[in-house]
Amino acid sequence: MKREGLRTTTTTDGKKTADWSLTSRRPWIRRVLLLGDSRPAVQWPDKPLPTAQRGMVVFAGDAGPLDLAGAREVLPQHQDLWDAVQQEFWAALLDVNQPH
Template sequence: MRSNPLRTTQIPAGKVAVWQLVNRAARILRVQLSGEAFTAYSLPSRTPLPGAQPGTIVFDADPDLVDARELLPQHGDLWDAVREEYWSALLNMSDLPSSQAGM
């Protein structure tokens, strides 16, 4: 069985998304906003995460890309970059035999 490695998408604006390709969907795990000093929290519960790096948002339920975009629409530039990397990863995965593609 093939594992689903963590993937990182970073854009010049100092935004980073950590995600996984799970069953052909991009599942977003967390976002790091460099230069932001707010106390880390989880979404959608808004639970503070004082032990995490400031500027971090951790998703409670690993939303897909559409859900993440709805939760944090102001970061469309990051979601666009994740979408590009998602399609690249998905197309590379389709080149594998189905027994190796994690299905």
């Protein structure tokens, strides 16, 4: 698994996905997709994204991406997703076979 760059993590039930990057040894959440969620897509915290898939939350623009701790704080109802991201983050960070 590459250390730097964009990656995707999905919960074990397949209902939640986070696109995130490992930058400067920290996980940064870029986008979340909540499959089956019928709410309109937004750029965090509340800017409508009418052409994006329903159930999507994008962390960009002025707010920028959130680190994993920030994501846990602002979207605490998705701890299963943040736990999955954290597990993949540690696997990537500790992978001695990948260049730094």
